[in-house]
Amino acid sequence: MADLDLEVRDGVDRETIETVHAMSGTYKYGWATEIEMDYAPKGVSEDIVRLISSKNEEPEWMLEWRLTAYRRWVQMEEPHWAMLNYPKIDYQDQYYYAKPKSMAVKPKSLDDVDPKILATYKKLGIPLKEQLILAGVEGAETMGERKVAVDAVFDSVSVGTTFKAELAKAGVIFCSISEAIKEHPELVKKYIGSVVPQSDNFFATLNSAVFSDGSFVYIPPGTRCPMELSTYFRINAENTGQFERTLIIADKGSYVSYLEGCTAPKRDTNQLHAAVVELVILEDAEVKYSTVQNWYPGDENGLGGIYNFVTKRADCRGDRAKVMWTQVETGSAITWKYPSCILRGDDSQGEFYSIAIANNAQQADTGTKMVHLGKRTKSRIVSKGISAGRAQNTYRGLVSMHPKATDSRNYTQCDSLLIGDKCGAHTVPYIEVKNNSSRVEHEATTSKVDEDQLFYCRSRGMDEEEAVALVVNGFCKEVLQALPMEFAMEAQSLVAISLEGSVG
Amino acid sequence: MAVLQSKHDALQARIAALSFAPQGWLGAARSDALARLTAMGLPGKRDEYWRYTDPTGLNAVEAAPVTLFDPGDEPAPFSGVDRLKIVFVDGVFDASQSDALALEGVQIERTCDAAEADIHWASALYGVLEARGQSPVQRPFAALNSAFADDGLLIRVTQTPSKPISLIYHHKSMTSDVILHHCIKVESGAEVTILENGAAAARFNHVMEIEVADDARFHHIRAQGRAHTRQAVTHLFARIGRNAAFKSFTLTANGRLTRNDAVLELLGADSVAHVAGAALGDGDFHHDDTVFITHAAERCESRQVFKKVLKNGAVGVFQGKILVKQGAQKTDGYQISQALMLDGDSQFLAKPELEIYADDVKCSHGSTSGAIDETALFYLRSRGVPLRQAQSLLVLAFLAEAISEIEDEVISDDIRQRLQSWLARHEH
Numbered sequence A: 001m002a003d004l005d006l007e008v009r010d011g012v013d014r015e016t017i018e019t020v021h022a023m024s025g026t027y028k029y030g031w032a033t034e035i036e037m038d039y040a041p042k043g044v045s046e047d048i049v050r051l052i053s054s055k056n057e058e059p060e061w062m063l064e065w066r067l068t069a070y071r072r073w074v075q076m077e078e079p080h081w082a083m084l085n086y087p088k089i090d091y092q093d094q095y096y097y098a099k100p101k102s103m104a105v106k107p108k109s110l111d112d113v114d115p116k117i118l119a120t121y122k123k124l125g126i127p128l129k130e131q132l133i134l135a136g137v138e139g140a141e142t143m144g145e146r147k148v149a150v151d152a153v154f155d156s157v158s159v160g161t162t163f164k165a166e167l168a169k170a171g172v173i174f175c176s177i178s179e180a181i182k183e184h185p186e187l188v189k190k191y192i193g194s195v196v197p198q199s200d201n202f203f204a205t206l207n208s209a210v211f212s213d214g215s216f217v218y219i220p221p222g223t224r225c226p227m228e229l230s231t232y233f234r235i236n237a238e239n240t241g242q243f244e245r246t247l248i249i250a251d252k253g254s255y256v257s258y259l260e261g262c263t264a265p266k267r268d269t270n271q272l273h274a275a276v277v278e279l280v281i282l283e284d285a286e287v288k289y290s291t292v293q294n295w296y297p298g299d300e301n302g303l304g305g306i307y308n309f310v311t312k313r314a315d316c317r318g319d320r321a322k323v324m325w326t327q328v329e330t331g332s333a334i335t336w337k338y339p340s341c342i343l344r345g346d347d348s349q350g351e352f353y354s355i356a357i358a359n360n361a362q363q364a365d366t367g368t369k370m371v372h373l374g375k376r377t378k379s380r381i382v383s384k385g386i387s388a389g390r391a392q393n394t395y396r397g398l399v400s401m402h403p404k405a406t407d408s409r410n411y412t413q414c415d416s417l418l419i420g421d422k423c424g425a426h427t428v429p430y431i432e433v434k435n436n437s438s439r440v441e442h443e444a445t446t447s448k449v450d451e452d453q454l455f456y457c458r459s460r461g462m463d464e465e466e467a468v469a470l471v472v473n474g475f476c477k478e479v480l481q482a483l484p485m486e487f488a489m490e491a492q493s494l495v496a497i498s499l500e501g502s503v504g
Numbered sequence B: 001m002a003v004l005q006s007k008h009d010a011l012q013a014r015i016a017a018l019s020f021a022p023q024g025w026l027g028a029a030r031s032d033a034l035a036r037l038t039a040m041g042l043p044g045k046r047d048e049y050w051r052y053t054d055p056t057g058l059n060a061v062e063a064a065p066v067t068l069f070d071p072g073d074e075p076a077p078f079s080g081v082d083r084l085k086i087v088f089v090d091g092v093f094d095a096s097q098s099d100a101l102a103l104e105g106v107q108i109e110r111t112c113d114a115a116e117a118d119i120h121w122a123s124a125l126y127g128v129l130e131a132r133g134q135s136p137v138q139r140p141f142a143a144l145n146s147a148f149a150d151d152g153l154l155i156r157v158t159q160t161p162s163k164p165i166s167l168i169y170h171h172k173s174m175t176s177d178v179i180l181h182h183c184i185k186v187e188s189g190a191e192v193t194i195l196e197n198g199a200a201a202a203r204f205n206h207v208m209e210i211e212v213a214d215d216a217r218f219h220h221i222r223a224q225g226r227a228h229t230r231q232a233v234t235h236l237f238a239r240i241g242r243n244a245a246f247k248s249f250t251l252t253a254n255g256r257l258t259r260n261d262a263v264l265e266l267l268g269a270d271s272v273a274h275v276a277g278a279a280l281g282d283g284d285f286h287h288d289d290t291v292f293i294t295h296a297a298e299r300c301e302s303r304q305v306f307k308k309v310l311k312n313g314a315v316g317v318f319q320g321k322i323l324v325k326q327g328a329q330k331t332d333g334y335q336i337s338q339a340l341m342l343d344g345d346s347q348f349l350a351k352p353e354l355e356i357y358a359d360d361v362k363c364s365h366g367s368t369s370g371a372i373d374e375t376a377l378f379y380l381r382s383r384g385v386p387l388r389q390a391q392s393l394l395v396l397a398f399l400a401e402a403i404s405e406i407e408d409e410v411i412s413d414d415i416r417q418r419l420q421s422w423l424a425r426h427e428h
Helices: A014-025 A046-055 A060-074 A115-123 A164-169 A177-183 A185-191 A202-210 A451-459 A464-482 A485-495 B005-016 B024-040 B128-132 B140-148 B374-382 B387-403 B409-425
Strands: A037-039 A098-100 A148-154 A157-161 A173-176 A215-219 A228-234 A245-250 A255-263 A270-273 A276-281 A286-293 A305-316 A322-329 A334-337 A340-343 A349-358 A363-366 A369-372 A378-388 A392-401 A409-419 A424-433 A439-447 B084-089 B106-110 B153-157 B165-170 B177-186 B191-198 B203-212 B217-224 B231-240 B245-253 B257-266 B272-282 B286-295 B301-311 B315-324 B332-341 B347-356 B362-370
Touching: A046 A060, A046 A202, A060 A185, A060 A202, A148 A173, A164 A173, A173 A177, A177 A185, A177 A215, A177 A245, A185 A245, A202 A276, A202 A305, A215 A228, A215 A255, A245 A255, A245 A286, A276 A286, A276 A322, A286 A305, A305 A322, A305 A349, A322 A334, A322 A363, A322 A464, A340 A349, A340 A378, A349 A363, A349 A392, A349 A464, A369 A378, A378 A392, A378 A424, A378 A464, A392 A409, A392 A439, A409 A424, A409 B347, A424 A439, A424 B362, A439 B347, B005 B024, B005 B140, B024 B128, B024 B140, B128 B140, B128 B203, B128 B231, B140 B177, B140 B203, B140 B231, B153 B191, B165 B177, B177 B191, B177 B217, B203 B217, B203 B245, B217 B231, B217 B409, B231 B245, B231 B272, B245 B257, B245 B409, B257 B272, B272 B286, B272 B315, B272 B387, B272 B409, B286 B301, B286 B332, B301 B315, B301 B347, B301 B387, B315 B332, B315 B362, B332 B347, B332 B387, B347 B362, B374 B387, B387 B409
Parallel strands: A148 A228, A215 A245, A228 A255, A245 A276, A255 A286, A270 A305, A276 A305, A286 A322, A305 A334, A305 A340, A322 A349, A334 A363, A340 A369, A349 A378, A363 A392, A369 A392, A378 A409, A392 A424, A409 A439, B084 B165, B153 B177, B165 B191, B177 B203, B191 B217, B203 B231, B217 B245, B231 B257, B245 B272, B257 B286, B272 B301, B286 B315, B301 B332, B315 B347, B332 B362
Antiparallel strands: A037 A098, A148 A157, A173 A215, A424 B347, A439 B362, B106 B153
């Protein structure tokens, strides 16, 4: 814990530093499950793509789609514009497919799933059994029983989806994407790649070729999804890349709130994660997508950890469509992630709330893109970056107002907090305004804990520690408040800067 | 990294027509600059810092011909200021129109005359600050300037002079392609004001390298020429010592293409660097401010204030960066870029960046764009102010923060006057 000897500046509470430090030092989810796996041979090639496709019993058109992506990927170069520094990734030294042996025959119900896998999820605190209600939610007694349907993805495959029957009653389809390709090919064919095309970028193209599983959601017109949907991703096998693909379609006038969580065991080698999430939002529909990303971040010296290269994009296709991305990024050795909103429909809205914490040797380059195409579209970006140890944390974002996006509005706020003098906090916003009836406002600050706010709190009779707790809590509050209740609890403990629990 | 063949070919074509004169100490500096340039090649649209500005016109072998600008009966900028006038006509020093190069406390020489000397103070400056400014962002036009500059001045300020030094760039030839390179050294305790104005050339490549010693102060006020079709690429490179000040303000009205780079390094503690700009464009106007300020010492303050008024498809670009190095504690960095778009065809493209490696700092940036505030306009009209006057008032109020960066009141009044007459000429 030599790092704790770093000079503590006035106003930064020691406990804050310790809790931030403790987070990656004591990664809670670092254990691995001993389980027999079926691997495809290491490396990626057309044969591997064919193998993954045949393992998933996919129709011909899906295989062709993958192969097109693969052929494109071979010609692409890995992008290096992000402020990230990592050794060259050997794409041929990874497993692209790993499946628990017990899943060779797809289980009919959760009762058939290998108890070891279920135990893994139980240990992670993910209740797969239908009767389980999410624990630990404050005020649950007044809310009645809240239910969350979960799709759990273990390495390359989806192991089970809960509450299927109840969701089906409402007309909601929630299943693994491999299942959807078989059961609902017309929907998948229509929408897959329509938001993130096969050749979108290096990592998304790789994903298009080798994605093994993921979640699929369809909410029919006018339907409010009766419960929150959730995916839990777990990388377990060593040297395995996880490539999941999520496709959510919110038909006219529908609503869904979707949660995503991720963990991985502690390993000394870096593991690759390249996911794609596509959201299609039609007229008057609304999607809330919340992520708590807690992949293994590597140890204090930067050994091991997940390389997280994720492409997430929402397409507000219809008028008055709404999307809200909320993310709490605490894990991964490398984070490369820019959840974006294409505001195509008139009066559509996009929101992005983010907390990114980088500690020790972690590097995060994350942000969002708001592309305003429709008239009177609105977007809001609130990004909070906290850097500690030797970490580098970058906000990178784009706000683009096209000539036809008249009377549109954007507000961006990115704040960075530095704890310690060896870390870095960077802001790289791109602002492109091509009409004059739109208003774009961008603000960014970088600071340590604000002295004026501290002084004010002190003058009101708080002691130093309480004051710091309040100010630091306040720093992340706007984002924490945007999270659904279930995740807010987890996020708060992850952010671990709440000292007196005064985050509201 | 190997330069793309196309960039290399473009560079060879570009410099083929230029005369390379490696003489004396200057020769060594020019050769170094040429080597840097050859390694870089010319910029392309895919380069990160040229994504918003198309360098084609600057890369072209020959300057596109322009129509000469007639200011009519409008007095030239700074005409009301008592100053030492130094005139360049199409990039060549003109002794007949200039005052004698004598001012107490200041040595002024033409670079071509000084190149004869065996040892010269400027050898520690010429191309040196430019070379430092090539990392992390490449600035090929500055290297091209160091290698091929046609003329320029070496100004050494040992004591505070009695009046500002005014560099005036007349423009007579429709096809002039001018490269000017100045070096300025402000010695410890001295203070100097440099004024620059004039359209200069059809295509103007300008570099000024400035060393501001400990306890010295440097002021720079520039009014770039109003010619509509001219193109310009300018660079300010400054190295700022302890307890020193660097302040630069640029007014740009019109111009088909203007790219103003400022690369400032705060190397001593307790210093100040301010760069400000007001740009007004109507129609075929592309204006790009690219600013890179490095805080390498404690307790320094930097400000970037850039305002742009755009109409009829004019394009305003701002790329600004504050880099705070490890150990540059108590830094106060501020950056604001704003565009007022008077109609729907104009564009504002901005990339305000922060890169911070020290924790006890206060850095912020803001960027906004939008139309004239209708409520404010309505208020003024309800008070009996005619529409056009009300609009002009609001535009001037918008630009006020940038103009207030000029310390000298006579000069700031001159600039304000110029803005008003521009607005009067370009009323809706």
